[in-house]
Amino acid sequence: MRHFLTLKDYTKEEILEILELASKIKKETKNRVFKDYMPKHTLGMIFEKSSTRTRVSFETGIYQLGGIGLFLSSNDIQLGRGEPMSDTSRVVSSMVDMVMIRTFAQSKIEEFAKYSKVPVINGLTTEYHPVQLMADYLTIQEAGLDKDLIVSYIGDGNNLAHSWLMLASKLGFELRIATPKGYEVDENILNDALKFAKESGAKITIGNDPKEACKNATIITTDTWVSMGQEDEKEQRIKDFDGYIVDSKMMALGANNVKFLHCLPAYRGYEVSEDIIEGSQSLVFEEAENRLHAQKGVMVWLNNINKKDK
Incomplete structure (x- = not known):
């Protein structure tokens, strides 16, 4: 199972492949062409930290790919009441197709991914913010x-x-x-x-x-x-x-x-x-918009690569 937890886990070729896919999907989106890359897929979005760009970009992104986003704050699920991360992972990942987590320690998202049945994306931890860097480099390429x-x-x-x-x-x-x-x-x-x-x-x-x-x-x-x-x-x-x-x-x-x-x-x-x-x-506001497009690239790439591995 491939996850997107840190760029440490990815090769140069894979990073550039994801960005090429993101650029392609962005061009389609700008022309109001929305292809069902992930039809009827559900993205579980777990937020232990509040966010503007992360929530809006992921929720909009999965919708434009043909799926739906499910917002789950720590106050909405048992994780906020002390349920072990491993239990939350096994339950949530049995009901959705992909999970994005915005949390504190990297070890928490690593534990979630260990028990998850579906791909997990790091929306931000104390140690890493890989989806932001994908948007940053897409912006650099475009410039x-x-x-x-x-x-x-x-x-x-x-x-x-x-x-x-x-x-x-x-x-x-x-x-x-x-x-x-x-x-x-x-x-x-x-x-x-x-x-x-x-x-x-x-x-x-x-x-x-x-x-x-x-x-x-x-x-x-x-x-x-x-x-x-x-x-x-x-x-x-x-x-x-x-x-x-x-x-x-x-x-x-x-x-x-x-x-x-x-x-x-x-x-x-x-x-x-x-x-x-x-x-x-x-280029700050171009960069902010590119969170949407870069993350669509990440989601579609993960979905495709994990299908191949099955």
Whole structure:
């Protein structure tokens, strides 16, 4: 059974194959052509963390593919009352065709997948956010920036930074990550990425100087400094991230054709300035829409590959 839990599990060829499928389906959708790639399929959507883009994109996506999405918050199912993840997995996966989970620890989604009878997609965990990176790279491809790509990630060494590490190390482009001291990426995830990078030819640089990381970059990207569950750290984090705002001065360090990405929600005046996110260098809202199309590619690919394996 193939799942989509982290890009660590995927080859370069598989990632590009999914993105090619996503691009094809997107073109059809833009022409108001909706093919039943997954007719009468049910996508169970388990949310232990709230969301805008993840819920709307998956629910709309499965509908456009000919199926239906079933929203399940932790308050709606027994998981929120202490039922073991293994039991929830066996029950839910016996009634639906695919499951998307947005939760906390990666170990929780790994356990769910272990007992699941159907493919499981990671809609976000504390460690990884692979569907976001599929949308990001689709956006980069559409902008014609996937050749000689240099990505500069500025900010917290969180699930987004970890997923950039996986994507870069698999596809073989240059990635520079700059975080404040004390907010570095997970060492084990970094080591995995460095191993993959030896095979792909990716160049990965980790440091604490955002200006150095942005020099001649073709993509500059960031994330919120205060993620869900970190609200009590807000004041301290704002102090610690001083100097890490992506503003016009930071963007000016990039290449002439540099573009800005952000997974949203964005907090203007903190990790990004108003003029950058709303300006001509921003691909943020194209990126947000591509969550819909990239995830349709993931769902259809998983459905097809698991059919072949039966």
